[in-house]
Amino acid sequence: MSVAVEAPPAANGASSSSPQYPDQYYYVDQILDRPGPRTDEAFSAGDPVKSFLREQCKILVIGAGGLGCEILANLALMGFKDIHVIDMDTIDISNLNRQFLFRPKDVGQPKATVAAEFIMKRVPGVKVTPYYGKIQDKDDDYYMQFNIVICGLDSVEARRWINATLVNLVDPENPESLKPLIDGGTEGFKGQSRVIFPTISSCYECSLDMLNKPTAFPICTIANTPRLPEHCIEWASVLEWPKVHADKKMDTDDPEHISWLYKVASKRAKEFKIEGVTWQLTQGVVKNIIPAIASTNAIIAASCCNEAFKIATTAAPFLNNYWMLIGTDGVYSYTFEHEKKSDCPVCGGETMDVEVGKGWTIERLIEWLTENQKIQIKKPSLSLGTKPIYFQAPPQLEESTRPNLEKKVHELIPEGGEVTVTASTLPFTLTLRLAFV
Ligand SMILES: [Zn+2]
Known part of the structure; x- marks a missing residue:
């Protein structure tokens, strides 16, 4: 049995003897030219939405590795034309099996630059602006210029940083300051994608305790x-x-x-x-290597780009707000709404209540902070109001506060005292209210 499919029209100017390629955006236009049963009320079919997607929307991709390469290609083919990409790595030969924008000749070159050039060569009309460096090099003004941010990262630290930066960027007086963050992540055959509306929906920090601990065998x-x-x-x-x-x-x-x-x-x-x-x-x-699987990257990147497309065009409701994929035993996927935490140190605004052992020393408290799944802070510095309790840096302050490490917590901090915790790797401070048990 054969199924008749209407052939797409040839691009303008194609003569009858040349191959009949459809217009670059023919298939995308099928979605944008008319409303569907699930389109948003704000959706206005046709030119306005196409013009926003293609002429105005500025999108930032963080990471040009396994996920990033897929994300960049998808966005370019969907019609995003002003794409920026940040990556601090150079291409290694071991990347070539799955980071398909790179070739053997590119080994040693910055990923962001090579990926940008490849996309621009392959998809006419798309501008990709690369930045070879760290996300921390850029300031608020830089992040303010984007409409959407997509992360394809393998680092928890970098995700926490961009998440906190985008939450801090939100100014209730200025709706433009709200930057939707789409985060993709993969680990072997597992992956997830999520949509974060900073300060409105659950943020990356809210779900920190969902991270897997490295497997340890008894x-x-x-x-x-x-x-x-x-x-x-x-x-x-x-x-x-x-x-x-x-x-x-x-x-x-x-x-x-x-x-x-x-x-x-x-x-x-x-x-x-x-x-x-x-x-x-x-x-x-x-x-402790978990192999990177190209097909998992492709699925998660597709989901992230689908969300970016829906947010940019309002062609359909976007994900609310967490989708996970488990491909280890068959294929299983699940969508749920991860809830915002009122005591989230980044978006919650409430002080986090913690119970501390009566006999604990400051050193034990610091150890507990680094091990706690909800906090996961490396090298924390502690203070009580303006009084330093223990500082990791600078060296003089470390030296002068070091004797406190052996002291009991209750000798330095009263019951109900609010301790400020900071770390150089995190762009926010955490406030803990201590109760002794
Ligand atoms: Zn949060």
């Missing part, structure tokens, strides 16, 4: 009842390496060290009839 399983190839590798690296090499530190970048671990783990696996220990897996386990 030591008794590793030592006595291994079932997985990973258990054998952990046995070799955690138990056997220190036994055999005493003080010599394992270097996970040294191929000879990995080969030694591989040999020892393979022997162990054979004893327990476990299959699957390979050199690559050994390296992956000890370096």
